[in-house]
Amino acid sequence: MIDVIHQKQNAVDGSTVPATTRDRIADTAERLFRSMGYQKTAVADIARELGMSPANIYRFFPSKSAINEAITERLLTALFQGAEAAASSEGTAASRLAAMAEHFRASSIALFFNEKRMHDMVSAAISEHWGVIAGYIDRFHGLTESVIRAGMESGEFADGDAAAAAMAFKQVTLAWHHPMMVEECMRIGEGEEVMRAQMQTTLAYFIAGLKRGIR
Amino acid sequence: MIDVIHQKQNAVDGSTVPATTRDRIADTAERLFRSMGYQKTAVADIARELGMSPANIYRFFPSKSAINEAITERLLTALFQGAEAAASSEGTAASRLAAMAEHFRASSIALFFNEKRMHDMVSAAISEHWGVIAGYIDRFHGLTESVIRAGMESGEFADGDAAAAAMAFKQVTLAWHHPMMVEECMRIGEGEEVMRAQMQTTLAYFIAGLKRGIR
Numbered sequence: 001m002i003d004v005i006h007q008k009q010n011a012v013d014g015s016t017v018p019a020t021t022r023d024r025i026a027d028t029a030e031r032l033f034r035s036m037g038y039q040k041t042a043v044a045d046i047a048r049e050l051g052m053s054p055a056n057i058y059r060f061f062p063s064k065s066a067i068n069e070a071i072t073e074r075l076l077t078a079l080f081q082g083a084e085a086a087a088s089s090e091g092t093a094a095s096r097l098a099a100m101a102e103h104f105r106a107s108s109i110a111l112f113f114n115e116k117r118m119h120d121m122v123s124a125a126i127s128e129h130w131g132v133i134a135g136y137i138d139r140f141h142g143l144t145e146s147v148i149r150a151g152m153e154s155g156e157f158a159d160g161d162a163a164a165a166a167m168a169f170k171q172v173t174l175a176w177h178h179p180m181m182v183e184e185c186m187r188i189g190e191g192e193e194v195m196r197a198q199m200q201t202t203l204a205y206f207i208a209g210l211k212r213g214i215r
Numbered sequence: 216m217i218d219v220i221h222q223k224q225n226a227v228d229g230s231t232v233p234a235t236t237r238d239r240i241a242d243t244a245e246r247l248f249r250s251m252g253y254q255k256t257a258v259a260d261i262a263r264e265l266g267m268s269p270a271n272i273y274r275f276f277p278s279k280s281a282i283n284e285a286i287t288e289r290l291l292t293a294l295f296q297g298a299e300a301a302a303s304s305e306g307t308a309a310s311r312l313a314a315m316a317e318h319f320r321a322s323s324i325a326l327f328f329n330e331k332r333m334h335d336m337v338s339a340a341i342s343e344h345w346g347v348i349a350g351y352i353d354r355f356h357g358l359t360e361s362v363i364r365a366g367m368e369s370g371e372f373a374d375g376d377a378a379a380a381a382m383a384f385k386q387v388t389l390a391w392h393h394p395m396m397v398e399e400c401m402r403i404g405e406g407e408e409v410m411r412a413q414m415q416t417t418l419a420y421f422i423a424g425l426k427r428g429i430r
Contacts, residue, residue: 130403168417175386180395188345202383205424212427214419 022060024050026074029067038068038121065128072125075118076136079107080143087143093151094207097169100144101203102196105176109192122179137170144169151210158213165210172206173199237275239265241289244282253283253336280343287340290333291351294322295358302358308366309422312384315359316418317411320391324407337394352385359384366425373428380425387421388414 019027028049032041043064047054061067086099111118126133145166151157157165175181176199185195234242243264247256258279262269276282301314326333341348360381366372372380390396391414400410 126399134403164416165420167413168420171390171413171417172387172420174389174396178396181389181393184341188349198382198386201379201429202386204429205380205383205387206420207424208427208429209420209422209424212423214416214423 022070025057025060026067026070029064030071033068033071033121034117037117038124043067065124068121068125069129069132072122072129073132075111075122076132079104079111080136080139082107083140083143087147093147093154093156094210096147097144097207098200098203100147101173101176101199104173105196105199108177108179108182109186109195111179119179119183126179141166141170148210157210158215160210160213160215169206172202175199237285240272240275241282241285244279245286248283248286248336249332252332253339258282280339283336283340284344284347287337287344288347290326290337291347294319294326295351295354297322298355298358302362308362308369308371309425311362312359312422313415313418315362316388316391316414319388320411320414323392323394323397324401324410326394334394334398341394356381356385363425372425373430375425375428375430384421387417390414 025046029041029046032045032049036045041064043054043057046067047057050057057067061070082103083100086103087096089096089099091099111122141163145162148157148165148169149162152159152162170177175185176195190198240261244256244261247260247264251260256279258269258272261282262272265272272282276285297318298315301318302311304311304314306314326337356378360377363372363380363384364377367374367377385392390400391410405413
């Protein structure tokens, strides 16, 4: 489908291919969701900004919720790319897990709290488009598993079930990764420094557990 | 204040002291919240059930939200008493931590999911009466700390900061304790057995971390 081609750099001269209509709709919708809020933005507002008819928007997205799904997918893709960079950084498996957790913590606060309206958008996606979120969680799980397995193979961690340990990592870091939990931490007045220190301690116990093993 | 005296057994003949008006209001409100839902129950409904005037209810509670606060406090007190029993059970510190986590997991599902309307009530309390929730978290934290400290003193766990480790235990068990997370796990179709197995693995890594220590 031509309308799902994303804007990309030309390999020869570095120029960019023009964004497709689908991309332009998503870009404009994201900007409006950020400035007006997801609930208050209507498809008619997005159409007006783009100088097109609502009917034309519906050719590309069946509903506002479907636009949100596409934006959430882009946002989670960017979040995951940061995690991949952390996972392939220099250092021990333990330090790479710590870098991943720190990436999620810092990004979650920036995305979901500082931009309160993005938070609402992602919360809507959690209830309306679990598939997008589930896909993200699966990729995150696979990435974590590969780092833990590398640590088990090098002898840094005790032998064990890397997939089960990756699931545990997800649970251990939940408070700093899940938008609702991050929002609650911030709302009850946990400062960012407190949250960070607590994450480091919690993670330190998990890493010590990986080194000792559970068998 | 006489109206905060709770129903209690007479030590001599086992008869019960009549519930105070305040207790009767809370009991009736809890029953209506469970059957009609928190949002749909009005103070007038509670008054009608008790054959009293709404004005009389307001003598004891300034608002429906204040009634919810009292009910939530009772509910969390009962939840905490179960945790105290688990914390003082026979066995190692590790097995007592596991018993506490299992108590929270099973109770949370029973309370917050099977009784969807209780869940709404507690969710309302989380946003309206953080003080009650914070008090519960503090008691939970203190209890966990005492079990972990006992484990450190007996040599079962490595030496360390028991308070910091107790905070980590709270984070590690968040997915099975926080009503919103329990609700999400159930909604996305994680069966209870899967949730339980994941909790046991996650906890096993944390316990192994306590044994190895993080210093």
